[in-house]
Amino acid sequence: MQIRLERPEDIAAIQSLITAAFKEMPYGSQTEGAVADALRSAGALILSLIAIEDGEIIGHVAFSPVAISGATNGWYGLGPVSVRPDRQGRGIGQALIREGLARLRDMNAQGCVVLGDPGYYSRFGFISDPGLRYGDVPPEYFQRLGFTGIVPEGEVVFHPGFDAT
Template identity: 50%
Template structure:
């Protein structure tokens, strides 16, 4: 990555830029319903953005990542959802998403989180240690795109439920 990238926590002044980045990042993705910015807004309104980071270059927000609490039917606590993660199209494939993910996971570990789950592209998230685990399922999500990463080696058993904000559609 040749960008002079700064990763930092979001501020109130970043909200509009985060929306713009998220809309642009998902606009051409066929697998998207273009609701990701609504999800972030709903997580923020519910005070459920446990970690919300922006990536900026020369003071311009070019990327964003959100982490929010999730529930697991076996009662395990301290697990989080990763997503959405967004990078402006002209800055994709330059390490911005990777930097956001690595910093976010590091911050989750600092919170003594047990682990993290996500729905995403199989070829991308495995390089961060995420894997498909039969012990965890997310109803309505194909197992090949549902991933978990345990920080302490313990994999809970049960159904994962993302925050209700993930149903936001405007």
Template identity: 50%
Template sequence: MDAVRELTREAFAPMRFSDGTEAEALDMLRRDGDLTLSLVAVEAGEIVGHVAFSPAMVGSEREGWFGIGPVSVRPRRQRSGIGSSLIRQGLEKIETAGARGCVLTGSALYYGRFGFVADGAVTYRDTPARNVMWLAFRGGPPEGEVRFSAGLEA
């Protein structure tokens, strides 16, 4: 998936919060067999967006939780709804497949529109509580430290 790898590099290059490892994280998820769901958006034969879902743990919950990311959209197509559409489709597929919910680190302003909650009950390393979010499909709200797949933990 060289096209997705290049898209991911291009999408994150201008982001001030990026450490430049997003494409490598995606490679590691693939290599480890942890890329549970990978969706792409294609326009005129070109991949313009991608979202990845991989297993995650929340506290003592080892099954049913998934991490989202990276979410990549070509810079010239950002803010056009491609990322939102991919996230919504992915959430629907993961929920239909029986997932308990999803967790992520990111902007509450952006991910709040999908129903994600940043309430401090879920933590991740030293990430500020406002940037650690969860969305439960079934069961009660999660609580505890998040552990993502190794590809996202590196």
């Protein structure tokens, strides 16, 4: 498996992958593909990686900037993460997330936040932090991973692309 940055010619396949990956997910909103497209169109898809095997895209992960207490300060949001349904549970999503987090560190990012299963995301070092809030989401499902010793506090706001429907 190879992991690389997305290219313009990958976009249609990424869209199909995201749609298929979330189609049967009980927590999916079926807007994940629109979110990725809206972030891309707005120039806010800071890091978009794909996993390729045998010439086919089998996974995708996106990272975009977030604001904390109204300031953009080098923090990013992880998501959506998508893996082709017939390839889920084989470590592809993990590999994409690990590579993405490493690249964010190389970009001198301050940290990353994610909304998701704490049992899954804790393996990457994400923790719940009562100092960071995201709407009325239960705090255990909103997590952060700081890359430096500086962790801001306040309300986290994702890019407006996340409001795509």
